[in-house]
Amino acid sequence: MAAWTITKTGKSVRYTHERGVFSLDFNHSLNFDLTTLIDPGFHQKANKVMADTEKGVHVNESEDRMVGHYWLRNPGLAPDKGIGDEITRAVDRIEEFAGNVHEGRVANEAGEAFKYLAVIGIGGSQLGFQCVSKALSDYRFKLGLFTLDNTDPDSVDAMIRSVGEGNLDKVLFVVASKSGGTTEIRNLYTVLERVYREKGLLFSKHAVAVTMDGSAMYEYAKGQQWLDIFPVWDWVGGRFSVLSPVGTLPLALLGLDADGLLAGAYAMDELTRSPAYPDNPAMLLAHYMILQSEGNGKHHLVVLPYKDKLDLWGKFLQQLFMESLGKTLETDNGPRHSGLSIFGNKGTTDQHSYVQQLLAGHNDFFAIFIKVLQEKGQAVDTEVEEGGVTMGDYLLAFCHGTMNAMKARGRESMAITMERLDPFSLGGLIALFERIVGYIAAYVGINPYDQPQVEEGKRSAKAIIEIQKKLNGLASAGGDLGVDALKKSFAPDEYHVIYYLLQHMREQGRVKGEWADYDGLLD
Numbered sequence: 476m477a478a479w480t481i482t483k484t485g486k487s488v489r490y491t492h493e494r495g496v497f498s499l500d501f502n503h504s505l506n507f508d509l510t511t512l513i514d515p516g517f518h519q520k521a522n523k524v525m526a527d528t529e530k531g532v533h534v535n536e537s538e539d540r541m542v543g544h545y546w547l548r549n550p551g552l553a554p555d556k557g558i559g560d561e562i563t564r565a566v567d568r569i570e571e572f573a574g575n576v577h578e579g580r581v582a583n584e585a586g587e588a589f590k591y592l593a594v595i596g597i598g599g600s601q602l603g604f605q606c607v608s609k610a611l612s613d614y615r616f617k618l619g620l621f622t623l624d625n626t627d628p629d630s631v632d633a634m635i636r637s638v639g640e641g642n643l644d645k646v647l648f649v650v651a652s653k654s655g656g657t658t659e660i661r662n663l664y665t666v667l668e669r670v671y672r673e674k675g676l677l678f679s680k681h682a683v684a685v686t687m688d689g690s691a692m693y694e695y696a697k698g699q700q701w702l703d704i705f706p707v708w709d710w711v712g713g714r715f716s717v718l719s720p721v722g723t724l725p726l727a728l729l730g731l732d733a734d735g736l737l738a739g740a741y742a743m744d745e746l747t748r749s750p751a752y753p754d755n756p757a758m759l760l761a762h763y764m765i766l767q768s769e770g771n772g773k774h775h776l777v778v779l780p781y782k783d784k785l786d787l788w789g790k791f792l793q794q795l796f797m798e799s800l801g802k803t804l805e806t807d808n809g810p811r812h813s814g815l816s817i818f819g820n821k822g823t824t825d826q827h828s829y830v831q832q833l834l835a836g837h838n839d840f841f842a843i844f845i846k847v848l849q850e851k852g853q854a855v856d857t858e859v860e861e862g863g864v865t866m867g868d869y870l871l872a873f874c875h876g877t878m879n880a881m882k883a884r885g886r887e888s889m890a891i892t893m894e895r896l897d898p899f900s901l902g903g904l905i906a907l908f909e910r911i912v913g914y915i916a917a918y919v920g921i922n923p924y925d926q927p928q929v930e931e932g933k934r935s936a937k938a939i940i941e942i943q944k945k946l947n948g949l950a951s952a953g954g955d956l957g958v959d960a961l962k963k964s965f966a967p968d969e970y971h972v973i974y975y976l977l978q979h980m981r982e983q984g985r986v987k988g989e990w991a992d993y994d995g996l997l998d
């Protein structure tokens with residue numbers, strides 16, 4: 476793998492690789508000096524934590540797990556040769572399977588080639604893939620793409636309408652769930668099984684699973700004889716899984732360059748292992764974010780990519796950062812909360828929405844702008860104003876104009892510039908921010924790889940489903956669903972949710988009545 480060349484100019488550092496360029500520019504920062512370490516001790520500690528992570532130390536202490544997403548792009552790093560071999564086999568299997576689908580050797584029940592790809596997942600099993608597929612959407616997809624990422628029946632209906640009921644036999648589904656027990660995903664494929672059965676089709680002949688060996692979904696897919704099952708491992712966290720088969724399988728099925736993504740991540744990992752500062756861009760950006768959030772109390776990060784194809788980057792970072800860093804530390808002085816709230820969509824669109832507040836509202840944030848220099852397509856050279864000014868010229872001008880205006884008003888920002896947006900550079904960008912999360916967590920002293928509070932919401936939802944089942948039983952048996960009877964059958968702290976469950980059932984025609992019939996539950 477080619478080496479990086481590092482060029483420092485004023486308050487900017489440029490990292491040049493033969494396949495791409497990244498530049499970090501702090502000229503609009505009000506307080507960051509990239510030549511000065513915030514805490515030399517942290518620098519050493521963070522590098523040790525990341526080295527331990529790559530060696531297979533169980534740094535995910537609460538779940539007693541290794542953290543190995545770095546091995547996905549460099550199987551030789553895995554602490555066990557068997558793990559490395561599994562990763563390599565998975566990459567080879569994905570390439571072979573995608574080729575077989577494209578050539579029609581893996582086909583539907585009638586022996587016809589698949590024309591559409593529907594990816595089912597949620598959170599880390601979907602968002603990374605959605606972000607990458609959107610970012611690379613100027614490449615020609617080999618299959619028409621649909622994504623289903625919620626337990627919302629309207630979304631299933633919209634997909635069926637878009638495909639056309641006569642073309643459901645042309646859809647290949649990739650169902651991704653690491654644990655294999657995610658409720659939203661189970662709901663989606665359960666509903667689709669019924670839809671396909673009613674059309675005289677077997678959903679199993681259209682479905683591929685990505686899950687852990689031995690999980691509930693693994694056993695179900697194996698028992699139902701789905702087309703294939705691909706692995707994801709317990710040492711890959713969902714929000715770090717986009718470069719695992721969770722992301723690379725559907726990307727390969729679209730015909731995208733998954734190898735290029737992995738190569739870009741590999742190269743960025745090599746760069747961000749550097750112990751030298753500021754030669755290491757992940758450490759440099761981690762220091763910047765720590766200074767702004769921990770040092771200056773700005774716990775909101777606004778991410779503004781000036782590229783339509785990166786409009787999901789902010790959502791991807793929301794999960795990567797907020798699920799990883801939003802934790803509570805119990806200390807001798809009481810609980811200490813950590814985290815960084817991420818906001819962002821894209822420029823220049825958001826100059827017409829929330830830039831007004833960024834310039835004139837609460838100064839409780841810092842911003843990272845992302846620019847891509849290379850442009851493609853028929854509109855690139857079209858002059859939109861005298862003097863040879865193009866659309867892309869305006870895009871860059873609006874970006875720099877907003878940064879200038881923010882600096883003039885005492886608002887903090889920096890910029891990341893990429894030479895181009897291709898698989899290699901995108902893989903590098905993903906790896907860069909994955910490493911930043913690890914560095915910040917080391918500074919704060921938290922485990923960025925668990926998410927215990929997410930499970931709290933799931934447990935609460937299960938309790939509400941039990942209430943729903945009880946209401947369904949009363950309704951189907953013709954029981955008394957009057958307010959007085961309901962208050963005798965349920966606990967007072969359940970009345971509020973029962974009110975809305977009944978309104979939902981009323982709208983679906985499962986119970987009769989009007990809104991006001993249940994108002995007494997809110998008294």
